[in-house]
Amino acid sequence: MKYPFAFPHTISNPMGELITFHDIEEEDGVKKMTVYNQVQPGSGPPFHVHYKQEESLTVVKGVMGYQIDGQEEKILEAGETVIFHRGQMHRFWNAGSEILECKGWIKPANSLDYFLSGIYSSMSKAGKPEGDPFDSAFLMTRYKSEYDLKEIPAFVKKVIFPITVLIGKFLGKYGHFKDAPKPIK
Incomplete structure (x- = not known):
């Protein structure tokens, strides 16, 4: 797949999220996109699903709340990681009072x-x-x-x-x- 943007590529929305698509790595023959994100307090994406991809987020700074559909809300702090599996409806948000910073990956990179x-x-x-x-x-x-x-x-x-x-x-x-x-x- 040809990627339409040069890396790193940063996007933001007016709801308090900033994502940098850092690069593409090859892992076991699969393209994995590394990402960094910053989320303002109280902000985060709504419940969503990636049908074809796994997503991993590691908290670098701040406190992240997350929830897998049908399960209880959970909290992660600096150094802790969550993996959302393909087809798993999920959401995450900044559960703290400072900017939440995370690093992670999406595999396969797809679109x-x-x-x-x-x-x-x-x-x-x-x-x-x-x-x-x-x-x-x-x-x-x-x-x-x-x-x-x-x-x-x-x-x-x-x-x-x-x-x-x-x-x-x-x-x-x-x-x-x-x-x-x-x-x-």
């Missing part, structure tokens, strides 16, 4: 940097967590075999998003996605 860059850009464009409706619908529909968000109702994902994407195509809203990597089936 995560492209997907999150698009989602964060959409959020910044709209100035809200839902992002721009056309961009969010495009990304969530195109990469539905790879990523999902628990908070989006099934009806929206199955009916509203595809209709929004069709309207967006008709209106010429997706020129900036012309080089979007193909989703992994």
Whole structure:
């Protein structure tokens, strides 16, 4: 897979998250993307899932809360690590009063940097967590075999998003996605 960004590549969203995709490493014949993130107090991504990837986060500084769907919330401090397995719906947040700093990896690398860059850009464009409706619908529909968000109702994902994407195509809203990597089936 060709990566659309040079490494390191840093993205941010208006909700208090900064992620740096540091580089790609080869591990047992699989491409692993190393990441660093900073999360403002009280911030963090909503429940989400990576269907094709494992994700590991190690707290470098601060306190991280995390939860695997259906389980109790847990806390990690500096030096502690969590691994979220493929298909495991999860969330994490800054549970402290200082900036949370983590390092980690995503394996295999796949399209995560492209997907999150698009989602964060959409959020910044709209100035809200839902992002721009056309961009969010495009990304969530195109990469539905790879990523999902628990908070989006099934009806929206199955009916509203595809209709929004069709309207967006008709209106010429997706020129900036012309080089979007193909989703992994």
